[in-house]
Amino acid sequence: MQNAISISRLSKEYDTGFKALKEIDLDIRRGEILALLGPNGAGKTTLISVICGIVNPTSGTVTVEGHDIIKDFRAARELIGLVPQELHTDAFESVWATVSYSRGLFGKKSDPALVEKVLKDLSLYDKKDSQILSLSGGMKRRVMIAKALAHEPKILFLDEPTAGVDVELRKDMWQLVRGLRENGVTIILTTHYIEEAEEIADRVGVINKGELLLIDDKNELMRKLGKKELTLDLNEALDGLPDALARYELDLEDGGRRLVYRYDTQAERTGIASLLADLNRAGVTVKDLNTEQSSLEEIFVRLVEESR
Template sequence: MQQAISISKLSKVYDSGFTALHEVDLEIRKGEILALLGPNGAGKTTLISIVCGLVNPTSGTVQVQGHDIIREFRAAREKIGLVPQELFVETWETVWDTVSYSRGLFGKKPKPELIEKILKDLSLWDKKDNRILQLSGGMKRRVMIAKALAHEPEILFLDEPTAGVDVELRKDMWQLVRGLRETGVTIILTTHYIEEAEEIADRVGVINKGRIIVVDEKIELMRKLGKKQLTVELNDPLGSLPEALNRYDLDLEDDGRRLVYRYDTGAERTGIGSLLADLNRAGISVKDLNTKQSSLEDIFVTLVEEAR
């Protein structure tokens, strides 16, 4: 199957001499929601800007549904809608005109019923005759999304779409993203909010210092890299860990009232059985037990630390 986007050995060295991307390889599947997760400065915006033709790559290639972004720029660009990280819609034009004009830029025939639907989906319909300069920041952001969708792109990039937006817009946005995915649109969003990736993505790519550290199904990533944590509440606080428990990865918390044991969910033996037996043998009395799966956040922190 042809990929929505195929990125091969993509590098970017800015004029300052700074290398923002190091030979990035990434295949983006048609119809998926891919979250690119990475700390500030990781290279997310650089990557998106290259795919959208706003920044020139230093080396490597990008194909958008088979079209090379440099040799076939127009064909590649037309497939893409971009909601950039920064707002730049300062104009005296009305919402309706601005969004309709965006569609025209791609040489598409006017389709007022589509513009109407997009504005309604984004709760912008009652603002359609308002001038953009007079809108609030949140409304301007909605306009940016409407503009990106006006030419019916098959691929939508959202660069940090929820940084600093209100809850209402965030909800509307995820609803819109899910609706678009249902119609076959491929969606790539960048974020440094892990919960966001956890909530909406099919696959997650982790990028750090210009390198993709891992890309995998969200569920696989959590299964493979996830650790579980067993918390043992003790009846009597311990001053220190007894020698007999040295072989376990244990932490003593809450002034000795709680033992925390981390284990690998993928491992053949979790070690829980023997730990409990050893506790019993050491005369440590257990009040309660509970387990918790590590979040994508824990995984992310571990990956970024390992890559340092």
């Protein structure tokens, strides 16, 4: 798969000496959904701002579909749609005029049919003649997305797109993002709602203190870094763990009637098989069992804590 964006040794240091980005290396695949996770101040917005030409990098290179963001800014920027965290719109303009004007800013010819489709996809068409100032916060967020899509970008950045919006809009956003990806649009989103990344992302990157801690396919990340728990409900309560089970990471709960086994997913096959065999040899019989895997949020929290 070819790369939509290639980032090499990208750094950003401000005059105060603060290093917002530290030699970031990242290839974003064409047509994927990439979720960037990180705490406040991690560098997510700075990274997006550099790629979009809002902030100049201190060092390193970024190319968008082969166009250098410094040497060939116009060609790179017209391929990108950006939905920033903050709401920036002309409060007294209508929804239709605002979205149409955004298309014109990129030198695109007037296309009322496309603007109409974008507004309908975002459930905004009924508000097309309304002034921006009359809209709710969620509707204003939809207008920002419509503006970003008006010039038919190949790459879409969504910087905290569902911050402060209701559950209904969040679900609409997920559906819209999937539809754009199906049409070949590359999507990069930052979010504090880790369930969003778990729901729609193909790959996940974790940033903290300006460093890219890792980037991996979502399912592979959860397979490699996820912890699992096997809960075993026993037929008879145990007073303590038999010596044959001492080598396992086991906890006795519920008055000795429940065993909890914690293990890495990489040790899943051999660990569970040997545990069950040792239970049988120790004369411990199992009434029921259940497994649970750690969520992407738990993995994220652990990675950030380790980086600190």
